[in-house]
Amino acid sequence: MKLGEGVEAAIHCAAMLAGVEGNSTMAASAMAEAFGLSPSYLLKHLNMLSAARILESVSGPAGGYRLARPAERISLLDIVLAVEGREPAFRCGEIRRNGPVTFDASAYVKPCGINAAMLKAERAYRAALAEAKLSDIVATYAAEGDPRSLAASCAFVERHQRPQKSSSTKQA
Template identity: 85%
Template sequence: MKLGEGVEAAIHCAAMLAGVDGDATIPGAAMAEAFGLSPSYLLKHLNMLSVARILESVPGPAGGYRLARPAEHITLLDIVLAVEGREPAFRCGEIRRNGPARLDVSAYVKPCGINAAMLKAEKAYRAALAEAKLSDIVSEFMTDADPRSVAAGCAFVARHQRPQKSSSTKQA
């Protein structure tokens, strides 16, 4: 199974946003820069994550993106489905019914074994992604990654996050 490149970008951006302070945001352009991606390409995927309520888009000069819910409540399946859609990767077209040796529909009362096997694999794949929490991935990175990589990532977040005014200090 091949997932689109947008899935990787979406997961990395969500992981980066797990490191912002409080209600701070990071601009989409900064995340595009961090991963060497086209801003317009990345914004399309960030918008998909916003529609799926994984990210929150904050407008304005101090705006950007932040997680819409805690990282421990976001799974890789949430992100994959937001970017790739909810359709199964394999869609049976019942091609066994085509061709010159075509039989009457009554010859195909049993479900297609290939379709059944592929759907079983899809179910296992989705179950594994549903168990993988964004918070666990970030925690593993912080613990196991090369310290230079951790320091560079944390410095990037600190440099690009935009603090948001708290509701008590906002003017009406």
Template identity: 85%
Template sequence: MKLGEGVEAAIHCAAMLAGVDGAATMPGAAMAEAFGLSPSYLLKHLNQLAASGVLESVPGPAGGYRLARPAERITLLDIVLAVEGREPAFRCGEIRQRGPVRLDASAYVKPCGINAAMLKAERAYRTALAEARLSDIVAAYQSDADPRSFAANCAFVVRHQRPQKVQPSKSER
């Protein structure tokens, strides 16, 4: 199975956004710059993440993206499904029922064994992704990364994050 480059970009962006302070945001263009990606290409994936509820898109001149929920509640499966869609990677076309050796439909009452095996593998893959939390990925990076890489990434986030004005609650107005 081959996932699109957008999945890698989406996971890296979500991990970067996990380091943004509080309600601050980060512009998509800054994340595109950080990973050497085309802004228009990355924005497509950031918008998919926002539409799926992984990210929140904040409009306006001080806007950008931030996590829609805590990193502990975002899994790699959430991100993969947002970018790649919910359909299984393997889709059986029942080609065994075509061609010159095909038989009457009654010969194919049992499910295709290949399809069953592929769907079993898909379930295992999705289960593993559902167990991998964004917060765990970020924590592993913080403890295992070269300190220079970690410091450079933190400095990039600090430099590019956009603080958001906190709206007073109705009782404070």
């Protein structure tokens, strides 16, 4: 299974936003700079996260993005589904019914064993992602990450967060 590159960008941005203080925001352009991404590419994924109510988009001169709920209430599954969609990675096309030797529908009453195995794996994968909380990812990085990288990340967030004067917000 291969996830799109946008998943990595979305998780990193959400983790970065977990470090933004209070109701402050961070501009998409700052996050794009932090990860060496095209701002337009990143904006597409940030908008997906906003639509899924993982991020909140704040308009105005000091606007930007922030987490829409606490990091402990955001799972990696939430982020993956926001970016990749809810469809399972494997989609059975029932190709067992194709080919030169075909039978009527009565020969295919039992579910396809390959489809059943793939969907079982998908459920396990999604369950593992649902258990992984954004807050745990951030805490592990804070505890085990290289101190230089951690200091640089914290300094970047501090330098680029935009304090908000009021709590009025607008969803993107």
